[in-house]
Amino acid sequence: MGKIRTAKVKRVAREIMERYGDRVSTSFEGNKLLVMQVLTGQVSRKFANKVAGYLTRLAKLTQKRAAQEQVQVEQG
Numbered sequence: 001m002g003k004i005r006t007a008k009v010k011r012v013a014r015e016i017m018e019r020y021g022d023r024v025s026t027s028f029e030g031n032k033l034l035v036m037q038v039l040t041g042q043v044s045r046k047f048a049n050k051v052a053g054y055l056t057r058l059a060k061l062t063q064k065r066a067a068q069e070q071v072q073v074e075q076g
Helices: 007-021 027-036 043-076
Strands: none
Touching: 007 027, 007 043, 027 043
16 A cells, blocks of 8 residues: 555645746655745644655656656657
């Protein structure tokens, strides 16, 4: 079974991805610092870690999709 994330975690992570997409990376530690800067004093550390983890997952998925699209363009 996979990890289940709440709608709030997903919503906040997607908003950060839209606004700060150029600063989001595949590194959890880097994303954790970004989340703490963006959500200063508004949330608990546990929530911020969940958002940072989901951001890392989104960044990896985005990177994987871009690589697949590039391969398809080269082949076709």
